[in-house]
Amino acid sequence: MTQKLQAPRGTYDVLPDQAAARRWIEHTAERLLEGAGYRRIETPTFEATELFARGVGESTDIVQKEMYTFQDAGGRSLTLRPEGTAPVCRAYVDHGMQKLPQPVKLWYLSSFFRYERAQAGRYRQFWQVGAEAIGSDDPAVDAEAILLLHELLAELGVGDVRLRLSSLGTAATRAAYREELQSHLRAHADRLSEEVRGRIDLNPLRAFDSDHPGTQEVMATAPRLLDRLEGEDAEHFAQVRALLDAEGVAYQLDHGLVRGLDYYTRTVFEFTSDALGAQSGVGGGGRYDGLIQQLGGPATAGIGWAAGIERILLAAEQRPAPEPVVDLYVAYDGPERRREAFVVAGEARRAGMSAQLELAGRSLKGQLRHAARLEARYVAILDGEGMRLMDMETHEQQDVDSAAAVVARVIKGRHPA
Ligand code: AMP
Numbered sequence: 373m374t375q376k377l378q379a380p381r382g383t384y385d386v387l388p389d390q391a392a393a394r395r396w397i398e399h400t401a402e403r404l405l406e407g408a409g410y411r412r413i414e415t416p417t418f419e420a421t422e423l424f425a426r427g428v429g430e431s432t433d434i435v436q437k438e439m440y441t442f443q444d445a446g447g448r449s450l451t452l453r454p455e456g457t458a459p460v461c462r463a464y465v466d467h468g469m470q471k472l473p474q475p476v477k478l479w480y481l482s483s484f485f486r487y488e489r490a491q492a493g494r495y496r497q498f499w500q501v502g503a504e505a506i507g508s509d510d511p512a513v514d515a516e517a518i519l520l521l522h523e524l525l526a527e528l529g530v531g532d533v534r535l536r537l538s539s540l541g542t543a544a545t546r547a548a549y550r551e552e553l554q555s556h557l558r559a560h561a562d563r564l565s566e567e568v569r570g571r572i573d574l575n576p577l578r579a580f581d582s583d584h585p586g587t588q589e590v591m592a593t594a595p596r597l598l599d600r601l602e603g604e605d606a607e608h609f610a611q612v613r614a615l616l617d618a619e620g621v622a623y624q625l626d627h628g629l630v631r632g633l634d635y636y637t638r639t640v641f642e643f644t645s646d647a648l649g650a651q652s653g654v655g656g657g658g659r660y661d662g663l664i665q666q667l668g669g670p671a672t673a674g675i676g677w678a679a680g681i682e683r684i685l686l687a688a689e690q691r692p693a694p695e696p697v698v699d700l701y702v703a704y705d706g707p708e709r710r711r712e713a714f715v716v717a718g719e720a721r722r723a724g725m726s727a728q729l730e731l732a733g734r735s736l737k738g739q740l741r742h743a744a745r746l747e748a749r750y751v752a753i754l755d756g757e758g759m760r761l762m763d764m765e766t767h768e769q770q771d772v773d774s775a776a777a778v779v780a781r782v783i784k785g786r787h788p789a
Contacts, residue, residue, distance in 0.1 A: 382488070382496030393685055394499075398481055400527050401501045408520055410477040410503055415459035417483070421449040426666055427458030427635060431575040438486040452485035456502045457635070457660065457676050458667070464506050465669035474507030475674075481681070493651035493683050502657075504676035509661055511608050514639040514675055515615035521655055521677050522621055525643060529689040530654055532646035536626040537616075539609040539638050541601050543662050546637070549597045550576060560590040580628035596627040605638060612639055635660040639675065647687040654687060655679025699725035700782050701743035705736050705755035716752050716759075719775035725782060750782050 379385055386394065402412070421441050428434050440452040453459055460478055463469075469476045481501045488494055503520060505513045518535070525533050540546050553576045561569055565584035572579075580591055601609060616623060629640055642656030657677025664672040700720045704713040713729045720727035728746065730739050736755065743751045744764065751762045752772070760769045761781050772778050 380496070382490030382494075384495065393688075393691065394681065397501065397528060397681060397684055401479065401481060401524055404520060404524055404527065405477075405479040405503055408477070408516065410479040410505075413460060413463060413478040413480050414482065415453070415456070415463055415480070418450045418452050419459055419462070421451040423458050423462055423667070424451055424454060427461065427663060428455060429635065431571075434486060438488055440485045440487060453482075454484055454486045456480055456482060456484065456500060456678055457504060457657075457663070457674075460502075460504045460676070461506065461660075461664050461667055461669070461674065464672070464674075465664060465667060470507065470670055470672060472507075475505040475513055476507050477503070477505045479503045491651070493648060493680075493686055495682060499681035500678040501681060502676060502678035504674060506664070506674040506676075507672055509608075509638075509659075509673035511611035511639075512615060514612045514659060515619070517657070517675050517677060518612075518616060518639075518641055519619055519621060521643060521657075521679060524679070525645075525654060525684070528684055530645050530647070530684055530687045531689050532687075533654070534644050534646070535621065535623040535641060536629050536644065537613070537623040537639070537641045538598060538626050538629040539601055539605065539612075540597060540636055540640055540658070541605040542637055545600060545602065545605055546597070549595070549600050552595050552600075553577065553579075553597075556594050557590065563587070563590050577630045580630045591628065598625065598627045608638055635663040635666070637661045641677070643679070645683070645687040647689075648683060651683065653680070654683045697726075698728055698743075698746045698748040699750065699786065700727040700778070701739075701746060701748035701751045702727065702729035703736060703739035703743060703751050703753050704730060705753075707733075709754045712754055712759075713752075716754070716775040716778055719779050720782065723779045723783065725779070725786075750778075750785060752778050 424439060425435055434454045439454055442450060444450055460480065464476060479502065481499065483497055483499050485497050487496060490496060503517060505517055522535065541549070554572055557564060557572045557576055557579060563586040564579070565582055565587050568579045568582050568584065568587050579587055582588065629642060636658040638659040638661065640658035643654045644652040645654045646652065648654070655677055657675065659673070659675040661673040663674060664670065702713045702717045704710060717727045717729040734742060736753070740751060748764055751764060753760045753762060759772050761772045761778055762769045763785065770781065772781060
């Protein structure tokens with residue numbers, strides 16, 4: 373027997389029954405973000421590998437271990453996008469968006485690809501809704517971005533949400549801090565996990581993410597980046613915090629908040645939900661004032677976030693309304709009436725109703741059973757005696773003489789006078 377094929381590990385099918393919940397997330401995000409001046413953008417599923425190597429950072433887990441990279445037939449190295457910020461920034465530069473009024477606010481809902489250990493809430497193809505505000509370093513942009521994600525999670529009913537907040541300062545602050553942290557790690561190298569020790573040179577900040585007990589002890593006495601913020605960096609962060617305070621958004625300062633991408637500067641944040649298990653991150657983001665320049669564009673500030681659709685679905689308490697029912701089912705007796713059935717269904721669809729017709733050669737009785745299973749509101753019956761319309765709630769039947777009459781009758785039934 374030929375072996376049955378399955379979806380690749382870490383991927384899943386979105387089945388029709390699950391589509392409504394996803395559409396509800398999309399519509400909520402659209403309403404909220406477009407209402408705040410964000411406009412939708414869609415970038416290609418794959419990009420030049422170079423974009424992520426430069427944009428996400430050579431030292432990150434994503435670039436080192438998780439990218440789906442391949443060569444196309446023309447010998448170019450391409451990568452399935454592992455995240456959305458670098459592509460949106462590339463598009464910003466490509467399309468000269470720096471000439472538009474700033475900040476340019478863009479949002480997306482797309483799928484991303486990372487070769488990760490697959491488990492509940494962690495997939496190799498996953499979906500994110502994300503927002504990027506590019507072209508202003510005003511702390512108000514940071515506060516608004518955080519507020520919008522906060523609002524989105526609240527509207528979707530994502531339970532037990534916590535916000536962790538920090539600031540990484542500018543690239544210069546971070547570079548000086550990095551050296552200080554490296555000295556601290558080297559001084560206690562014998563107590564660190566092997567992995568953390570191996571990354572002291574490349575990515576010392578990731579040591580804060582470690583769950584290794586020895587490493588955690590060393591990190592408890594490590595210098596803190598938040599304590600090193602000076603001048604404009606400190607002022608910027610104070611203003612972001614003041615705006616969040618004024619809006620009554622609760623957050624915890626977390627000096628160990630190190631997001632897994634290299635491009636962040638200044639504000640970084642993450643929303644977690646206690647309603648989730650081990651994979652508690654629902655969404656997060658931060659400022660990336662150096663990224664666009666790193667991608668070959670002009671010096672441009674930016675901030676953004678992304679939230680995982682699968683995690684939202686896992687943590688959300690609210691559920692969208694069920695799918696709309698079938699307004700009209702067109703049943704007919706014998707293939708010679710098929711054309712007429714198409715006319716009736718077509719007319720109903722043009723009038724904006726959901727209409728289905730028999731597609732499997734069932735008997736008239738079988739068709740009525742099928743219509744009942746579909747919870748059709750009305751059934752048009754075409755047989756040797758002409759056309760009748762049956763109200764599936766009352767089972768009353770009425771003669772009708774044309775497709776237009778069917779449509780008029782169904783509309784009247786939908787909106788009783
Ligand atoms: P990141 O792009 O890593 O900052 O992730 C932002 C959000 O995307 C996370 O908080 C998760 O909700 C979601 N996410 C990231 N990676 C995955 C994954 N492999 N599977 C499912 N969701 C993910």
